[in-house]
Amino acid sequence: MSIVLLKDVRKDYPLGKTTVHALQGVELDISTGSFISIVGPSGSGKTTLLNIIGCVDQATTGSITIDDQDVSRMTDNQLTDLRLFKIGFIFQSFNLIPVLNVLENVEFPLLLMKKYTSKEIRKKAEEMIEHVRITEQISQRPSELSGGQRQRVAIARALVTSPRIVLADEPTANLDSETGAQILSLMKRINEQNNVTFIFSTHDPDVLKYANDVIKIRDGKVIERIKCQ
Amino acid sequence: MKLIFLISFRNLIRQKRRNIQLGIAIAFGIVILTIANAFSKGITDNLLNRLIVFTSGHMKISMIESGRVMNPIIRDRAYVLKTIKSTVTGISNIEEDLGAFGRMIGNGKGDYVFLAGVKLNDEFKSYFRALEGSYENYDKGACNPVIISEQKAKYLNVKIGDQVRMRFDNVNGQKQTAIFTVKVIIKSQNIFMDYAVFTPFKNLKQLMGYKKFETAALKIILDDPRTAAEKADLLHKALEPDKACIWSKTDKYSNNLLLVPFIKGVSLNAAGSLIKMPADTEWDSDTKGAVISSVLADKLKLGVGDRIKFKYKQRYFSGLHHADVKISAIALFNKKISPDTVFVSNESFFRIYNYFLPEDKVRLEDYIQADHKDPVWDMIASEWHLLKRTRNTDDFAKKFKDLMRDKKYQPSMDIATMYETASEIIKMEYVFNLVTFLAASVIFFIIMIGVLNSLRMTVRERTREIGTVRSIGMRRSDVKKVFMMETFLLTVLSWLAGLIISLIVMKLLTLIHFSYDNPLNMLMVDRRLYFVPTLWSVFRNLIIVFAFSMATAFFPSSKAASLKPSEALRHTT
C-alpha cells in the first residue's frame, strides 16, 4: 500500500530571467512503513522533493497523493492540518523553538492539534522523551543541549503526534558520525516498532546501511531506485 | 491560546534589550500623556468646578433695572427659581449671587475689594483654608464678620479682630457704609480670589437692602458644566415674559382698571386708528404719566394734570397697595380698546410695578380686542425685557454696555453662561487640552515607528522559526497572533509601568510649593500643581496606545504569517 504517490512532479523556480527546473518529472511510489533514503549530489533536488512530499511547498505541475489524499487542491489551512496530523519533520539544523524547553518543544505539536487534554499531552510528551532518551534534559532549553540531544528532541517532536510519515532532510549532517549513527538507529527502531514511514535525504554513504530503499536523484530526476536487503 | 501566550511571552523576554528600550519609550509616552491629561483635568476641575463655581457659576440669571449693572435685582426670586427647576436638568446647586464692589478701609490703608456674600459650606471651607482665626463661631457676635485673604489683610494692614469699613451702593442706588470685623484670614488661592472679601450671605443681603423674596442674581452650578449653553437656551425660552399689567380698583367706579406700560420710546402713530390724541395735546414718547380714554376721564371727572388713584393686591405684601399716576393725555380710544385701559409711560409704570409686584394676572384680551398682529400690542411692554442670549465675551460685554446706556426702568433679564462670563478661563482649558492632544500625537507617532521597526526586525530574525512552526502545523492565523500578542503584552506592560511612574511623578510634583507671584497660580490649588488622574483617562490612554500599537503591529505580523514555509525554512541569517 503506497502512502506517497508522485506522478510527473515538476518544480520550477524563477530565478531572475531564467527558470531553475529543480524537479523534472519525478515519479515516486513509497509504501507504508518503508525506510527510504534519497541520495544525490548537491543541488539535485532532494530538499525540494522532501518539501513537496511534506506539503510545505507546492509542485508546479504533477499530482501528489499523500495517504490517499490529493493535496493539489487543498487550502493553506487544510495543508497545515495535514502536516500537523500526518507528517513529522526532522531538520538538518534541528529547528527547535529556542524559547521553549525540551518538554514544551515536544508538547508543541500536540497543543496545536487541540485534540488532547493537557494531562494527555504531558503523558505523551514524557513518554516520547523517554523513548528518545533525553529525560534528564527535559526542562532544558535547546541552547543548553548538544547537537545529538537536540536532534533527539526534534525526533521526539516529529513523532509525538504519531504521524504516518516522517521526513528528514539530512538529519545527520550536523552531527559527528557516531552520534549520527545513534540517531539513525533510533529512527530505524521507531520505523520498525511503529510502522512509520521514514523518508530522509542524505549525503552520507553510511546511512545507506539502514535504508531499505535508496532513491538516487540527479538534476531533478529519479535515476535509480535500489532495493536493499 | 495558552500556547500563543506562552511563546509570545517567552519571545518578549528573549529580546530583552530591544523590548526594554521600546517599552521604555512607550512607558515614557504614557507618563507624559497621563500627566498631561491629569494636569489638564486638574485645570478643568479647578477652573470649571471651583473657580467658576465660586465666581460666575456655570449659568447665571440676573436682572437689571435702570441700567445699574453693578446692582442686579431679581424681584420675584420664587418665580425664577421655579422656572429654573422645571426646565433645567442636572443642576447640582442654585446659589444666590450677591456682591458689592467698593472701597474698603483698614488700618490707615484702603483698597478696592469685591465683597461677596457666601454661605459657608464645607466646600468653601476646604477651598479657602483658614490661616488665622477659625470658621467656628465666626458669625457669632454683634458685628458683620468678614473673611479676608492673607494678601488683602496685609494690604489693609489688619489682623484678626480688627475692624474695616466699606462704602458701597445699595440696591436702591444709595451710598451705604458698613463696618465689618475681620474674623478669618484665609490662604491666598490665586490672583482671582485675592480680590474677594467674604461675608455671610444673610448680612450682606440685608446691608444691601434686598427684601426677603428678592435676590441679586442666581448662579446655577451644573453637574456637567459643558451643557451650560444648551441649558441656558432652554431656560431662555422658558423665561419668556408676558405683557406687564396691573389690574386695579379705583374709588367711586365699579369697573376694574387695567394699567399697561408703554414700551420705552413708544410712538402712537403706529396705533393711530386705535388711540387718537386731540390735536392740541402736548405728548411725546418721553412724557411720563398715563394716557387715559376720554370716556374714563368723563366718568372719573379727571383732566390732564390730575392724578388717577388706584389700588391692587400685591404678590409679596399683604393688603392692597395704593398708588397714583399723573394723567398726561386724554385720548379717543377705538371700540376695540376698553375705555378702562390705562396706558402708562414705561418709567411711571415700572416705578410702581417693580417695587410692589401685583398678584393678579388678567387676560389683556378682555380689554384690548385688537388683532394680535395689531401694532397696539407692540406698544405694550413686557414684565421684563429678556435680553438675547450671547455666545462670547465680546457680545456679552456689548449687551451690558447697551444696558447701562439705556437705563430702562423696566427690568432686563439676562441668562449668561460661563462661556461668556468666564471665556478666558475656558479658553485656557481649551489650550491645555490642545497641547495635551498634540503631545499625545507626537508620542503615538514615535510609538508607531518603534513598534513597526522592532517587529520588522523580529520577523526577519525569526523567519526560520516561522518556517519551522508552519511546517509542524501552526496555522497562519496563529503565527500572526503570536506577533500581535507580543506587541500587546509589551504595550500593556509598558502602560502599567508608565502609569505607575506617572503616579509617582505626579505625587512628587505636588510636593513642590510655588511662589505666590507665579502667574500660573490660578491653575493651582493651594499654590501646588493640581492633578486629577481619572480612571477614564487612564483607560482611554491604554485603549489609544493599544489601538495604535496593534494597528502598526498588524502589517509586520501579517507579513510573518504569509511567509511560505519552504522559503522561510531556507532563510539564512
Ligand SMILES: Nc1ncnc2c1ncn2[C@@H]1O[C@H](COP(=O)(O)OP(=O)(O)OP(=O)(O)O)[C@@H](O)[C@H]1O
Ligand atoms: N527558492 C528557490 N529559488 C530558486 N532556486 C531554488 C530554490 N530552491 C531550490 N532551488 C534550486 O533548485 C535546485 C534544487 O535544490 P535543492 O535544495 O532541492 O537541492 P538539494 O539536493 O537539497 O541540495 P543540497 O544537497 O545542497 O541540500 C538547486 O539548483 C537550487 O539552486
Ligand SMILES: [Mg+2]
Ligand atoms: Mg538540501
